Amino acid sequence: MAEGRFAPGHLGELTQVIPFDLVDAVLDETRCVQRRLRDLPSRVGVYFLLAMCLFPEVGYRLVWHKLTAALTGVGFEVAEPTAKALRDLRRRLGAEPMKRVFETLAGPLAQPVTPGVRFGPFRMASFDGCSSIKLPDTERNVEWFGPGSRGGYPMLELMTLVETGTRALIGAVFGTPSDGETSYARRLLHHLGPGMLAGPVGQGFRRQRLPRRRARHRSQVPGPAARQPTHPGPEPTHRWLLPLGHRHRPGTRRGSADHRDL
Known part of the structure; x- marks a missing residue:
């Protein structure tokens, strides 16, 4: 002290x-x-x-x-x-x-043996954003962020890159909501180090793609997936399947090669 x-x-x-x-x-x-x-x-x-x-x-x-x-x-x-x-x-x-x-x-915290933070050889990270942050209705905020559409308050868009598993913040940016999630996510790509895999999620990432690979740092960003999960059995099983292989052809049986457990 x-x-x-x-x-x-x-x-x-x-x-x-x-x-x-x-x-x-x-x-x-x-x-x-x-x-x-x-x-x-x-x-x-x-x-x-x-x-x-x-x-x-x-x-x-x-x-x-x-x-x-x-x-x-x-x-x-x-x-x-x-x-x-x-x-x-x-x-x-x-x-x-x-x-x-x-x-x-800011930065990753997980150790090599920490469970739930790796996918194969990759250290996992994810983008997490919020666009519902209200700011004080001052002249400077209105001038910078524009008039808000929710109750008249200016709104702030926050986008973070977090380590999967530990939820440790790796980077963060914020600004006006008009720029959109994908624009802010691009500004965080330089935080991806060697062997990192970032998975964009949410509606904003489905409409626009981030660069698939950062060759300089050997890090990757997978593209968005538009497949819908299906429920294979009774409700108490709590197991959902997501098709990852070829499209199902009528008259063929859906096998394990076409689905993976979520």
Whole structure:
């Protein structure tokens, strides 16, 4: 635990994942270190913004109290900033330090023996997007993202590349929904390393194709499949089959060569 005015800058047990040295290096690299040591140093601001992600349903003051509750319980004297002071801290830091922290930590986590993360020789990854994120209805958001169609709020499109099995984030991009899922997925292809296989899913990927192979990195992106699964037996079996071979010809028996278990 840090001392003095830096004490509120922590995430409990998660601090070992995002240590002080990493945050200080990012702040120095992005030139966001405070010029004067105040009650809210820049390092504390980074951990405060990370805590906001852990508690998105509460306001600034309550997030701050969650960070400092354990400190006040053991006799530490901590600052009691107003909501405006915390907003100013967030504005002073900007987005660049948070972006660098994410880029430093993002990546596959699975070990070679981790179950459910490989398909043959390939490390599996998948695209996962969301287009239902509402933004505050401010002039800058409306100017950048355009007027929203759902209740009047501007909407944000988020696309991530995640490791299958661990769900670890490998990369993420976001912007206006008008660009579409496939456009954002293309911007994540450079995260595919050697021996990785990414599987696009969802309606947006059926209409447009991503590049099938990234020869430079020997990674692959399979094309979309439009086949419909069929149910071979009674409902309690919970087994569905997806045709992967040739089309079924009338008068022939559907055998194991034409279907694979999902």
